[in-house]
Amino acid sequence: MTLYNYHEPVLALEIISLLVRKPGVYVDGTLGGGGHSLAILRALFESGCSEGSLLIGIDQDDAALREAGGRLKEYDACTALVKGNFEDIEGIVERVCFERGIQPKVMGILLDLGVSSFQIDTAERGFSYLRQGPLDMRMDRDSAVSAADIVNTYDEKDLARLIYRYGEEPRSRSIARAIVLYRLNNGPIKGTQELADIIRGNATGRDKIIKTLSRVFQALRIVVNGELDVLRRVLYDGIECLDGHGRMAVISYHSLEDRIVKTVFAEKEKSDWGPKGVGLREPLERGSVSFVTRKPIVATEQEIALNPRARSAKLRVIEKI
Numbered sequence: 001m002t003l004y005n006y007h008e009p010v011l012a013l014e015i016i017s018l019l020v021r022k023p024g025v026y027v028d029g030t031l032g033g034g035g036h037s038l039a040i041l042r043a044l045f046e047s048g049c050s051e052g053s054l055l056i057g058i059d060q061d062d063a064a065l066r067e068a069g070g071r072l073k074e075y076d077a078c079t080a081l082v083k084g085n086f087e088d089i090e091g092i093v094e095r096v097c098f099e100r101g102i103q104p105k106v107m108g109i110l111l112d113l114g115v116s117s118f119q120i121d122t123a124e125r126g127f128s129y130l131r132q133g134p135l136d137m138r139m140d141r142d143s144a145v146s147a148a149d150i151v152n153t154y155d156e157k158d159l160a161r162l163i164y165r166y167g168e169e170p171r172s173r174s175i176a177r178a179i180v181l182y183r184l185n186n187g188p189i190k191g192t193q194e195l196a197d198i199i200r201g202n203a204t205g206r207d208k209i210i211k212t213l214s215r216v217f218q219a220l221r222i223v224v225n226g227e228l229d230v231l232r233r234v235l236y237d238g239i240e241c242l243d244g245h246g247r248m249a250v251i252s253y254h255s256l257e258d259r260i261v262k263t264v265f266a267e268k269e270k271s272d273w274g275p276k277g278v279g280l281r282e283p284l285e286r287g288s289v290s291f292v293t294r295k296p297i298v299a300t301e302q303e304i305a306l307n308p309r310a311r312s313a314k315l316r317v318i319e320k321i
């Protein structure tokens with residue numbers, strides 16, 4: 001059964017059971033249409049944990065904030081929706097809690113990475129190679145650099161590097177060459193379909209074309225929104241924000257994101273025993289988190305059948321010690 005038109009929340013039951021355990025401050029760093037936030041709020045109320053609880057919902061997209069604002073209306077009193085980037089999580093939590101006169105005791109942080117179905121399906125946002133739209137791809141429409149700026153100003157070498165590094169596309173060099181050649185002959189590339197046609201000309205076989213298109217579009221989106229850098233920052237700063245036994249849950253959708261989540265969580269779990277051979281009895285510094293899930297949780301076939309976006313989702317959860 002589909003619950004939400006804007007964006008069906010992925011792994012929602014797992015998120016609720018692993019994240020919502022006590023009253024406190026919960027941060028949904030990727031509010032989107034508010035699907036997960038709504039589920040968290042309902043769980044807080046149903047389990048008698050609503051007293052003293054606050055949900056802070058962050059998104060950098062005004063359209064998402066409008067949509068979520070409508071959906072979460074009945075929980076207005078214990079919800080604060082903030083336009084911002086989740087990389088600023090510490091400042092946002094401090095400010096909102098100060099304004100409300102509550103302790104910033106964060107019991108749960110959720111990050112459901114990437115873009116929402118709504119953003120992808122809105123042609124004018126330029127996220128999809130299936131829809132005619134401007135080459136935009138900014139989640140935050142106040143930010144300065146769009147995909148068109150990158151596609152039309154990067155030189156061939158930088159384009160190839162970007163497509164290879166952030167799209168993991170083996171044909172990165174020939175695609176970059178084709179983009180630059182097209183620009184020389186036709187002027188700036190303006191639309192998603194113009195770019196998609198150039199990419200199509202550089203891949204053969206239906207499956208390969210679709211993979212190549214999604215890899216190149218993914219690469220551009222990652223660079224436009226600085227996605228991997230802000231992810232690293234929010235993982236470190238988010239862990240700092242958590243109160244003892246507070247949890248952080250992260251859903252990633254591609255290997256570049258998942259690798260970062262896995263690496264940062266493993267680093268924060270490990271104690272520092274100093275240089276090898278010193279034989280300390282106590283570590284210099286203890287790990288600050290423990291794993292709630294050592295292996296990532298993935299969606300069931302049943303969920304995937306209802307919500308195909310769940311197919312590539314990987315959920316990792318840690319707990320602050």
Ligand SMILES: C[S@@+](CC[C@H](N)C(=O)[O-])C[C@H]1O[C@@H](n2cnc3c(N)ncnc32)[C@H](O)[C@@H]1O
Nearest residue numbers: 009030032033034035036059060061085086112
């Ligand atoms: C996958 S959707 C989240 C959907 C949401 N969980 C729901 O149930 O409706 C990701 C959302 O996070 C937002 N987002 C992604 N990166 C962000 C960042 N660095 N800071 C703030 N919002 C971000 C996007 O604009 C998008 O609305």
